[in-house]
Amino acid sequence: MEVFDIFLLEAILNGLLLGGLLALLSLGLNLIFGVIDVVWICYAELIMCGMYAVYYLHVQYHWPLLAAMAAAVVIVAVLGVILHQFVIRPVLGAEPINQLLVTGGVLFFLQAAATLAFGIEFRNLGVTLPSIRLGEMSFSAARLVAFCVALAGMLGMYLFLSRSYLGTAIRAISQDRAIMPLMGVSPARIFVLASALGGALAGLGACLLVLQYDVHPAIGLSFGPITFLICVMGGLGSMAGGFIAAFVFAQFISVGGFLFHLEWGYVLAFAFFIAMMFWRPQGILGRR
Amino acid sequence: MQMLSLTKVCAGYSGFQALFEVSVEVEAGEAVAVIGPNGAGKTTLLRVISKLIGATSGEIRMEGASLARVPAHEVVSRGIAHVPENRRLFPRLTVEENLRMGAFPRAARKRYGERLEFVYGLFPRLEERRGQPAGTLSGGEQQMCAIGRALMSGPKLLLLDEPSAGLAPVVVQAIFDLVRRICAQGYTVLIVEQNIRQVLKVVGRAYLLEAGRIRLAGNSREFLDSQEIRKTYLGL
Ligand SMILES: Nc1ncnc2c1ncn2[C@@H]1O[C@H](COP(=O)(O)OP(=O)(O)O)[C@@H](O)[C@H]1O
Ligand SMILES: [Mg+2]
Numbered sequence A: 001m002e003v004f005d006i007f008l009l010e011a012i013l014n015g016l017l018l019g020g021l022l023a024l025l026s027l028g029l030n031l032i033f034g035v036i037d038v039v040w041i042c043y044a045e046l047i048m049c050g051m052y053a054v055y056y057l058h059v060q061y062h063w064p065l066l067a068a069m070a071a072a073v074v075i076v077a078v079l080g081v082i083l084h085q086f087v088i089r090p091v092l093g094a095e096p097i098n099q100l101l102v103t104g105g106v107l108f109f110l111q112a113a114a115t116l117a118f119g120i121e122f123r124n125l126g127v128t129l130p131s132i133r134l135g136e137m138s139f140s141a142a143r144l145v146a147f148c149v150a151l152a153g154m155l156g157m158y159l160f161l162s163r164s165y166l167g168t169a170i171r172a173i174s175q176d177r178a179i180m181p182l183m184g185v186s187p188a189r190i191f192v193l194a195s196a197l198g199g200a201l202a203g204l205g206a207c208l209l210v211l212q213y214d215v216h217p218a219i220g221l222s223f224g225p226i227t228f229l230i231c232v233m234g235g236l237g238s239m240a241g242g243f244i245a246a247f248v249f250a251q252f253i254s255v256g257g258f259l260f261h262l263e264w265g266y267v268l269a270f271a272f273f274i275a276m277m278f279w280r281p282q283g284i285l286g287r288r
Numbered sequence B: 001m002q003m004l005s006l007t008k009v010c011a012g013y014s015g016f017q018a019l020f021e022v023s024v025e026v027e028a029g030e031a032v033a034v035i036g037p038n039g040a041g042k043t044t045l046l047r048v049i050s051k052l053i054g055a056t057s058g059e060i061r062m063e064g065a066s067l068a069r070v071p072a073h074e075v076v077s078r079g080i081a082h083v084p085e086n087r088r089l090f091p092r093l094t095v096e097e098n099l100r101m102g103a104f105p106r107a108a109r110k111r112y113g114e115r116l117e118f119v120y121g122l123f124p125r126l127e128e129r130r131g132q133p134a135g136t137l138s139g140g141e142q143q144m145c146a147i148g149r150a151l152m153s154g155p156k157l158l159l160l161d162e163p164s165a166g167l168a169p170v171v172v173q174a175i176f177d178l179v180r181r182i183c184a185q186g187y188t189v190l191i192v193e194q195n196i197r198q199v200l201k202v203v204g205r206a207y208l209l210e211a212g213r214i215r216l217a218g219n220s221r222e223f224l225d226s227q228e229i230r231k232t233y234l235g236l
Helices: A003-036 A043-060 A065-091 A096-118 A141-163 A165-173 A187-210 A220-234 A239-259 A262-279 B042-049 B095-102 B112-122 B124-128 B139-151 B169-184 B196-202 B220-225 B227-232
Strands: A131-134 A137-140 B002-013 B016-027 B031-035 B055-062 B080-083 B157-161 B188-193 B205-210 B213-219
Touching (some): A003 A220, A096 A220, A131 A141, A141 A165, A220 A262, B016 B055, B031 B196, B169 B196, B196 B220, B213 B220
Parallel strands (some): B080 B157
């Protein structure tokens, strides 16, 4: 094979790895929207909090990395519940635009609070995973780990949603909230559960991102918008749609970046997003 | 033994009263109908029993115990299953997932397997379509699925809100046969219907609800013989 093809293949495979991570990030946001009908605009800032949690527990308090990561998942899950109880619940009956604005407010609040608490420095876990060579191609082990964990997380979520009573209730509530009490389900409790799960997914995403990127108060801005656009492109609330969209988006970024220039990947991906909004405004698997 | 009793229950929607001092009693093992014109408050009556809306005054008792302090999502654990107006299946869940939702209460989960078998025995059509999204079923099948979902909780009292509404005449017949079979199984049934002639053949007693008030109560024979019912509701 020509060298050119090998590197194209490498770009495609890297896109696949990135796609798995983006799919995990979009899953939590889609879950929340599907169940509660509210978009957590501040979702990536929850991830930022999780990244700081891993950093501080591991680097400052010398916890073993895996323990720090497990704690971060729990911490962000609790943050999700707090966000729901104190910010979302009071505006559940409000206009969608107000719900959007209030979670947007939380975005900037968390960013400002993180700046205050942690400063603007970029912080690094100091863990470097080797890169793995496969013939002439090389892949970062961190990405490979992120991909595998993300897939495992999504598989776990899929099994939970499709097999368990609570998971079925989570899917049912988005289809008919009003009759849930007739099934013996308290919608308020399902909302709390979904918020905890959404938070836990954000926490898991944080663990995977902190292996690859430095954390700083504004890091949410570098993948929050992408996560949101992926959800919209897949069809807001459609977890399967988000999954597909994440891989499509990642290929644009990775292959586009390889064929032209790194920044071009993003330009192409967002142009594709805009085109999709004309062609299929409800998203790939969206209803309405 | 008394299964359900409502004593002078008032209820409504913000600023609008739909039920005025309604008293209804259902004995264990009985099938009772509530009939009345559109907008009389029949659906509201069932909603207030399953606590989807609160009563503003009056008392509701299930097997002698007041439901006043029972939250809506625990009513089903007291033995009351409500098949709502227009069936209200979860359209994108499969038939079997809809049935699983009916078995959500903890006590019902333990007996999921045996009740699923019972429901599929009652409705073989549902078993054939178990993996299909409920939204793709025909109207009659959807009604069966809605009733099956309610039976999955193992209720003592079944509340049925116009199960024959919107169905083709042949299917209506099938649904009433089914209600008769369910009554014969020993379930206590409180059924709301507009199809008065048919429902009076199935139940032993009935109430006439008009404009939120009970106008008439009696056994089916008395209803069929009543001048008022014959003129206004049976067109005789
Ligand atoms: N969700 C609601 N909000 C406000 N009013 C309602 C609502 N549902 C029903 N009503 C009113 O309550 C009255 C009784 O309605 P309903 O119980 O549905 O009657 P029925 O089932 O006998 O046709 C009607 O006047 C109806 O307009
Ligand atoms: Mg009605």
